[in-house]
Amino acid sequence: MTSHVVIVGGGATGLSSAFWLRREGVAVTVIEKGIVGWEASGRNGGGATHPYSPLFREEQRLWPMMDDLLGYPTEHRPQRVRIAINQSQLDIMRATENLAAKQGFKVEELDNKAMRELIPWVGDDVAGGAIYHYGGQANPQRTLQAYAWAVQDLGGTIMQHTVVTGFETTGGKITGVQTDQGLVGCDAVVLAAGPHTAQLAAMLGISVPVMAARAEMIVTEPVPLISVGGSDGNGLYGRQTLRGNLAYGGGPHEWIDLPDHRTPRAVNSPVMRSVARRLFELFPKLGHIRVIRSWAGVIENTPDGRPILERLDSPENLVVASMSSVGFGLSPATGRAIMQLVTQGHCDFANLDYLKLNRFEGLGPNWAEEVGWRPWSPEEEGAA
Numbered sequence: 001m002t003s004h005v006v007i008v009g010g011g012a013t014g015l016s017s018a019f020w021l022r023r024e025g026v027a028v029t030v031i032e033k034g035i036v037g038w039e040a041s042g043r044n045g046g047g048a049t050h051p052y053s054p055l056f057r058e059e060q061r062l063w064p065m066m067d068d069l070l071g072y073p074t075e076h077r078p079q080r081v082r083i084a085i086n087q088s089q090l091d092i093m094r095a096t097e098n099l100a101a102k103q104g105f106k107v108e109e110l111d112n113k114a115m116r117e118l119i120p121w122v123g124d125d126v127a128g129g130a131i132y133h134y135g136g137q138a139n140p141q142r143t144l145q146a147y148a149w150a151v152q153d154l155g156g157t158i159m160q161h162t163v164v165t166g167f168e169t170t171g172g173k174i175t176g177v178q179t180d181q182g183l184v185g186c187d188a189v190v191l192a193a194g195p196h197t198a199q200l201a202a203m204l205g206i207s208v209p210v211m212a213a214r215a216e217m218i219v220t221e222p223v224p225l226i227s228v229g230g231s232d233g234n235g236l237y238g239r240q241t242l243r244g245n246l247a248y249g250g251g252p253h254e255w256i257d258l259p260d261h262r263t264p265r266a267v268n269s270p271v272m273r274s275v276a277r278r279l280f281e282l283f284p285k286l287g288h289i290r291v292i293r294s295w296a297g298v299i300e301n302t303p304d305g306r307p308i309l310e311r312l313d314s315p316e317n318l319v320v321a322s323m324s325s326v327g328f329g330l331s332p333a334t335g336r337a338i339m340q341l342v343t344q345g346h347c348d349f350a351n352l353d354y355l356k357l358n359r360f361e362g363l364g365p366n367w368a369e370e371v372g373w374r375p376w377s378p379e380e381e382g383a384a
Helices: 012-023 056-070 087-102 112-118 140-153 194-202 270-282 327-344 378-383
Strands: 004-008 027-031 080-084 107-110 128-132 157-159 164-170 173-179 182-185 188-191 211-220 231-233 237-240 246-249 291-301 308-311 318-322
Touching: 004 012, 012 027, 012 140, 012 318, 012 327, 056 140, 056 327, 080 087, 080 112, 087 107, 087 128, 107 112, 112 128, 140 157, 140 327, 173 188, 188 194, 188 327, 194 291, 194 318, 211 270, 231 237, 246 270, 308 327, 318 327
Parallel strands: 004 027, 004 188, 027 157, 080 231, 188 318
Antiparallel strands: 080 128, 107 128, 164 173, 173 182, 211 246, 211 291, 237 246, 308 318
């Protein structure tokens, strides 16, 4: 193909899409307002386990292959442990396990003794646990760099520090992307700009309901390495790095107003304190270790928590991809799906119908306020 595809957004979804398109010989330009992977795509728990997604099977098939496909390390490691410290968490955990089991993936229940043999820091009275013989985790920073290098190795173009200011359209198609560096002509556009997707889609008269939030992570000093690097529980997601550090995050999110907060504020918020407290509850035998750093990235959430992934009818050459906080883990599969949406108009390995944008038709303009998703005020932050 000689078509030129412009991808707006240099996160995991955008870079993976560029990688898969270049493998098919499609000319690609990635436009990123900052540095690739600078927001949540490079600042997350690194999990690759999403059984509720229609892309789950492809996610599981591709992750073990990504180092070889990209030609650079992602630090992917298979398997994952899930821990429930109370009955409510155990019920949610079982529901997730059932989704995976119905798709043919193995889950092994663990008693407290077996769980402590895998993760010696777990408390003695947890409600339950399991090891997932699928999924796993990767290093977000290494993975995003691997995507970017692979795209460039294949002849793709990445424009960093470039802000999209508008679009040119002709005959129901986007023909150019306007930026502060000039006009970039195109035959198709992939809009994968995370929390900025709604603002950019609005330039084309398209309503994409997402709310921006700050996802915050903490990193501890190193502890002895365990055999299974990733574990979830108590509302947290995260992994152990190859150096032994624990990197963990989790909601509730701090909702932010992007026009006023285009980059995350300095970390040290109630969100970070909540993450640290819940990590101690999950691993009480590590209560003595120190948090040595933290970071934040901006994510987006849709009203129902599911991604938006669709090639639209108008403009007919636009693919919208808003991953609602799960972009990193699903990125190998999402990028390949987007490649197919661009090149053939449909995805042949997953049914994406329930990810279409039209499911939000009739949604009121104040939906975020109605569900309580609103930015914190300075007064609230000071009181907390």
